[in-house]
Amino acid sequence: MAKKKMILDLDTGIDDALAIAYALTVPEADLIGVIGSYGNVLTPQAVQNCLDLLDMLGHPEVPVFAGPTHSSTTTTFSVMPISQRIHGMNGVGDVSLPHSSRTAEQMSGRDFIIEAAHQYGDDLIVVPTDPLTTLAAAIKKDPAITHLIGNVTLMGGALTIPGNVTPATEANINQDPVAANEVFQSPLPLTMVGLDVTTRTLLTKKKTAQWRALGTTAGKKYAAIVDYYIDIYADVHPHLNGCALHDPLAVAVAVDPSLVTTLPLNMKVEVDGPCAGRTIGDEELLDQPVHSQAAVNVDKDRFEQLLMTHLTTLFQNN
Template sequence: MAKQKMILDLDTGIDDALAIAYAVASPEADLIGILSSYGNVVVERSAKNSLRILDLLGASDVPVFLGESHSVVTDHFDVMPISAQIHGKNGIGEVAVAESSRAIESESAVDFIIDAAHKYKQDLILVPTGPLTNLAAAIRKDPSIVKEIGKVVLMGGALTVPGNVTDAAEANINQDAVSANEVFTAGLNLTMVGLDVTLRTLLTRKETQQWRDLHTKAGDAFADIVDFYIKAYEITSPGLNGCALHDPLAVGVALMPDLVTTLPLNMIVETEGTTWGRTTGDANRLNEPSTDQASLTVDADRFLNLFMTRLSKLFEEN
């Protein structure tokens, strides 16, 4: 089976690091590049975190591209205190992962999306797990890529559950609702992997202990990183009894769509007032053929088994 060309678009915090690991560990994926975004950390730190994690996982051949540094409606970006609490100020749980000797690519993330779309066309999967600023900017610059990109599987949004920033909005969408709305309404083959499903896929200290028991550099580092995340969740979401695998689930669904059930629903993102960032059905396109899909349920046990099997094997080797 031919590997699927994949680009990750990350604001590399802890679950983004897990998404990188899952993509690297998945035999179906050919990870051709990582784009950096802002959110959990500022964009430059996101890029450096991605380089560090790639090196740790023996994937130093994957290039990293610098993305947009703030939303389309602001002129700068400041990390929210809650993000620093959950991911650590360095974005990876205050764990010291060796700095990479590699440089960030000179080509911009936006141009890399456009070039990859024209080169790989329907074979390309784009997985954004942060704000949708980079993808929206690429579509604005070259609208023809909408029909060329094979599919977009994003982590963000909430359809059947409340948001995690406000009752209406999930964090990634909230960062740049205007760009998110442009992406949702562009006509892409788009699947939303939102809080509806990601909050049902949980990791606990039982799993991180399995990584510690490997006695490898990657296993120890990721155990430390995720234990920081779990501790933060004990404060912010004590009822969950673990940490959510938000971003890696999006990678999982990109490679194995049957991990989730979806509702075909053309969607919009609300960009005004108290419902800023809400992901909901587009009343003007309800009777048109659906290009958007919203994930509703997930086979959490199957995904967790895949996740642990693949990551443990990868960490064992690094």
């Protein structure tokens, strides 16, 4: 069976760093490129984090592209204070990474998605774990890609539980509700991996200690990065007893949908009013063919075991 081709679209904070590591290890897909965009950090920092992490993990062949620097409805962007607190000022828990000498590709992240869609078609998986600005821009430039891309599995939204920015909104969707709505309302085959399931998957310091014990650069750096995340979670979300594995879960579901139970539902994103950014079923499309689904339950134990197996193997060698 031919491998799928995967693009990660990240605002490279800590869980995005875990998503990169997971994507490099899954046997079902080849990571053909990574896009660094605004969100947890500014775009240049996201790009540098992607380059540094990929090189540290032994994969300097994976190209990195720059995404947008702000939302589709603004002209500037400032990182939210809560994002700086959760991910650190540099996005990776203020841990210093070995510096990559590479730079971003000249092609934009938007155009890379378009090119890959035409090249790989149904074999292409796009995994955005950031605001959906890049993907919306690609759709706007070339609407044909909505009928070419095999699947979009995004980390974002909240359907059955409250958001983490406001009671109605999750952070990635909150950054650009208009772009998110354009993606949700497009014909793309879409799976939403939102807070409904990601906050059920956790990592603890008992697990990161296993990575540190490997004695490798990657093992020690990732342990330090995730320990920072766990400490912040203990303060901000003490009821979870660990840090949530938001972005790596989206990568896992992209290649193994059986990890989650989904609700088939045509969705929309509220773009204005007090509930701007809310992801919810579209009442105008209830009787239309369904092209999207929202994850509402997860095989927590199996995913957490997969993550530890994949990442420990990767860190052993780097």
